[in-house]
Amino acid sequence: LESVRTATTVRVRNGKVSITDGPFAETKEQLAGFYLIDARDLNEAIQIAAKIPPARVGSIEVRPIRQLAGSNRVAQAR
Template identity: 60%
Template structure:
């Protein structure tokens, strides 16, 4: 089965998401590189996202496009990236998600991907 692993964490918490120039950031990146290598056969894709300060929310109402600065909802944890993974079942998907570095400090939400075949 195909799952999306959505990575949520508090982007304003320096300990959880340190500055990209810091040493701590390097340690987290090393964790992600190791995760990618360890699970190369299961990972079908994924991206890291810039912080929500760079986000734009788009809505079309009555034919008019309305853009708003920032994410749609204010929450403590923010979507910081995602993977698309292939796993035999939910147990296997949980086992993979538990290796994502931010599972230690944030939350990984696993969602089955709809198969439209």
């Protein structure tokens, strides 16, 4: 993943989507897992993140995947 500086945080409360630039605001929140999605751009990624159930009670942090230098391929975990 790219640095947390690239993060957009998505929350859904009472059916309304709230987005915040940056990572989780509180240090007590931490990464508990991740979803790997394929989205055209940040706006589509936010729309997808808003549909993930934990967004209704917590938050979803959206970050791009780091690109390999000199390549259009994304870095893959091994």
